[in-house]
Amino acid sequence: MKRKPILLLAAALAFTSVQSNDLLAQQREKDKYGKRSDDPVAKLGYEKKLRWADGLFKDGSFFNAEEYYKQLQMEQPRNPYLAYQIAESEWRMRDYGNAAASYGYAYDLAKAIYPEAKFKQAMMLKMYGSYPEAIVAFEQFKKDNPKPTKEIKLLIKQTETEIKGCHLGMKSIANPEAATVAKLGPNINSANTELSPFPLGDSALLFATMNSNVVIDKVKEKRSDYVSRFMVSQKNKFTDVKDTFTWALPFLDGRFNDPKYHVGNGYLAEGGDRFYFTKCLDQKGDTGSLCRIFVSEFKNDRWGNPEELGNGINENGSSSTHPCIVKIGKKEILFFTSDRKLQSRGGFDIWYSVYDARLKSYRRPQNVGKQINTKGDEATPYFDNRTNKLYFSSNGWETMGGYDVFEATMAGNSPSRYTSMKNMGYPVNTSADDLYFILDGYGKPDGYVVSNRVGSIALKNPTCCDDIFRVQFEPKLKAIGKVINAKTQKPVDEVVVKMTDENGTLTTFNSTDGNFEFNTPRGHSYTFTGDKAKFTSSHANVNTEGVKRIDADNTVEIVVYMNEIDLSWFRMDNVFYDDNKYTLRPESTTDLEKLVSLMRDNPSLSVKIASHTDSRGSDASNKVLSQNRAQSVVDYLVNKGGIERSRLEAEGYGESTPAAPNEKDGKPDPVGQQLNRRTEFKIINEDPAKRLIFDSAKPGTIGSQEKNLQVDNENVPEEVEEKSSLSKPGSRVNR
Template identity: 60%
Template sequence: MRRKSLLFLLSAFLLTAVVHDEALAQKDKYRNKANDPVAQLGYEKKLRWADGLFKSGSYYNAYDYYQQLLQEQPRNPYLVYQAAECAWFMRDYIPASKYYGYAYSLSSTLYPEAIYKEALMLKMQGSYEQAITRFQKFITDNPKTFKKLKKRAQREIDGCKMAMNSVNNPIPANVKNLGANVNTAYTELSPYPLGDTALLFATMKSNNIVEVGKEKRSDYVSRFMVSHKFKRYEERDTFQWPLPFLDGRFNDDKYHVGNGCFSPGGDRFYFTKCLENEKNEMTCRIFCSTFEKEKWGNPVLLGEGINDDGSSSTQPYIAKVGKKEVLFFSSNRVLQSRGGYDIWYSVYDPRQKTYRRPQNAGKQINTEGNEASPYYDNRVNKLYFASDGWVTMGGFDIYSANGGPSRYTNLTNLGYPINTSADELYYIHDPMGKPDAYVVSNRPGSIALKNPTCCDDIWRIQYEPKIYAMGKVLDQKSQKPVAQTVVKMVDEAGNIKTYNSENGEFQFLTARGHNYVLTADKQNYTSTRATVSTEGIKRQDPDDTVFVTIYVDSVFIDKDFLLKNILYDYDKATLRPEAAASLEELTTLMKDNPSLDVRIFSYTDSKGTEAYNKNLSQQRAESVVNYLVRNGIERSRLSAQGMGKDNPVAPNKTESGKDNPDGRQLNRRTTFRILTDVPTRRTIYDSSKPGTIGEQEKNLELGEGVEDTEPADSDSKFGNPGSRVN
């Protein structure tokens, strides 16, 4: 089974189980190992067979035979490393990390880079803490070698930290797989929305293993398909079974076809044709078809330097940038390249119908790694593209940059959940209405032929309305802002976000369908709470801002506070129903101010002996403590003390010596005292989270900004082995 880079994704290892002859089809022909003649070979012959399969690109078959050989020699570092390499090429990150780690433990001298690759595979599966540890060990274990790769390892560590922060602060968006009508077990690519009713994309449209020789070539080349949305479904963006795209003569029985887009006027259609050579290397060319005389003309190979001899040109996207039509594309040409695949552009002259000489998009966009799938949205004047050379959450991430076509600013990683630990490419917005989007990814949840992350699907990005909770922290007495305060926002599930307010102002980005409680935390202050509800908000609703105020007051240590209506019947310690409101207020105070320790004092009237009243009042104080504990307050923060008949607040008897029931009732009371304000239990601001209003908004909406971040260095020996563009 030979894996072919069919769908031309820079990162995406397209899992096409395509085989070129009976020798490479061996594994499929003999599915029962007992009937497989290769399985019966001796060690040396089977090893040569496995190595031959590996060199030819048949990684799945090679992987199976390396595992058979490992049963004979389980501690052979070469076999372990080769199994790891196969798993990496198959984008099966979990066994890849396991085998790389084992190879390093068996022979770190022979395979010193294995620990770097292990860390990379841990990162690609989202195990960021483990990946950081292994990247750091790679740096430590190689003090004098692998200079470029160590710099890249540090870049990967930065990416892990960015990813963890982004996952904890996701942008308001849902990302959903388009489903089995559109996606298959093979790779889908280049989604292109046709208005709001249909989606053009490229696919092989197969869920079964394809063997060359048993099927016609036209059965396994990729081709354009179009899928229309169901009109009457409650859930939008539900797509029908796709049909061949027959607008023009674009699909070809010989070539892999994809990456389609229309010119701004709709009269030209750009796309790519790709063909693999004997070494399974894909070369792509950009074609253009013009609509004339009520039909599409024959596709014409673009000249004028757009298609460069000896390299691939792919993923065209043409858009208006200012008053000019600009054709963006990705190419691995060498001259003026920054390394790998770069984003290039050419200005189109509609009068002369010619293209200017292509120019590199520059160092603000391109790195020594790979950049791919450019898309320009002239509504916001931004270029979107995929890159594995900047700081990323996994493999390829989607980035945006303002400006164009040659100068760019504000390079930004779009953040989670658009980007994940897997590969993301082909980001594109809807052409009208709310700017939802599409992206291609091999994240878990994709329809897979072999392993959960083998293959790329098209995913739908549905942006949520941006609902901000904005406000101030004010001093209860002076009504002035309180600076240097940590504001906390907690949802109904207990998830917490913090904001370091330098001047008393704060802003949070909330999610739809939640109830939030906001409090402030500052040494020697207690906080009230504010609430924000987003439960009634719909996805189609516009952005909104809710303004709230949080009041704080000075903490009074060792001062008694009366709990109103915490009164008791004669000779009883049971809490009365009217006590609930005051007890809830105390519970809220304790929850919103976790640094406080409190002592509960309870009293009796003067009837009864000293010893009896001490015991009864102790029971009353403990009844309050038990109530607080039942409602979520740690017992360690509470203490109870019965005061008996001490310190009456009203006369137990009248001046004439008669019993005074009203006074006795007031004396049967409860108070509380703040004993300590423990600094270590206050919320400590996490400096990795956003800290000012402007920065918070940018980071939460778009993930971590990376403007002015240098690109990662590439090392061709250890670069992504699955890098292909088409």
């Protein structure tokens, strides 16, 4: 029986090395039989079916391989090889949640045979976004290998980087960058893979895609029907919704699409006279492909025939891809990625070549160096010469998941020296793969990113396939301030500062010295208070509801005042009632709202409301009157202020506790009587369970968000670190 020649290349893989598959084609191969009884492979004996499944895996047909491994697992449910290969297939399909479970099962069955399965389970948990569980799994992997082999020792070293990436992810999601990321609609994205967005001015988007939402039978259909090709979509001018696009059409300029090759990674030189792009040809086995960079020149009102770049940019036996041509100073620099071995620091590295416009030639490529490249893979370089920044994706630095987008500032005009490197953080980056970041060429730039994050149009699993997302940057709005003791005018230390928006969403900052900092995204109203035992807090407000997306960055300085709790009675001078009545008069609102504010700002406190009368009338009637008046204040606090009734207590004292004599020289004293007609409150209880306690283990730091995303690329050793052969799927399949 001859194995079907199923092609398993997704467009993203063709140009990056991300493991993804053309699941539509594999699903079509599976659906051909409809029922298992019609599938000739299903009828094979165990050994033959296992060889078949292994052959599919080695050919890159992971979807189908998984199906047959699972059939075999029904016969031998505790076979660790089958469990492991199912996990390997699921990782290749970027089915992170199921892969984590399958690796865990394989490890439980045979940890001595597959010690790396715990590491891979942790990796899948990380890429699934389950950071706490991933950290536990990474730590367990280290604990379970006290005497590691060389390959396991390399994984243990990598574990430290992955754990740091988990913490980076949790912190970045808790404090996102000032940006929104939204998937472009179905006019651009399909059920298969999209990649390499390139904005054509402000009116259109060039990108590459495989065939859209159709089932591809690669046994019957021509290659030209499924290879990736360039498409272009115009921005929709007939809608008020920003960044919506019309139905994408084939990009016919220059006839760059080729029925024999996957094409993508288009990049137009600044003068518009040269178009660079990549052609890739599938290689047998795995999911790799051999890629070459081509260029076409615009002459005599037309694009010339694409020519393959020489001068070492394209090398035999290796791939060259992701061209980015940009003018830096007086030079034109071609950035690209390649997996060539000589002078490489790892898998795919970023390289550059200087273009001589007069001679129309390229100098020998140079590696951009250790400040950018790692033992892992770097991909999709983009250089913005307006800010002198290089943007690229990497899975070798500390990342939130797989590939993250990074930025680094070029030192002077040297393509091999970079400073101020940082991870771009959430929401540009996620726990999945994030690549192909590029900015608009005009105006205050927004950008695009390609990702298989949850929310992409999915086939077999939510993170199988790459879509193009729009990145819209927001103004960076911050509130920085101090918590001050109102009496001493000194900072309050070891205090929890709370920021609450109009929806009740709470964000906290553990301040060791009274200083604090919060991001305050636009469109909200924020209230800031402090929380510390035996203290009450006032509040400060910041409103960003009127801020527009085009507005400049802004930082607001605020002060939150706190007082040590005083258990004395506080007189409310401006709470009034009509004579001999307990209905609150309208002018009482000001003082009552101050009490409401105190109760809202300090939810751990309970207070007692006391009302007093003068000596006119009988003791009994004054007692009832004062009780009703105190209750009127409680009702106001509950009904108008929204304070929990359980935190309030009302008591009327009548004339029993005068503040001043009611009579003077045997006659009624109006001044004394007025002082006695009063409403007071006092703090009677502090509920520790409602306090937020300062956590010395998690102190807040001014600028912590920026520090969390910064990358130390200055102290990188010259020697290239070795990478374990067990770190990626595919190393254990039967040969």
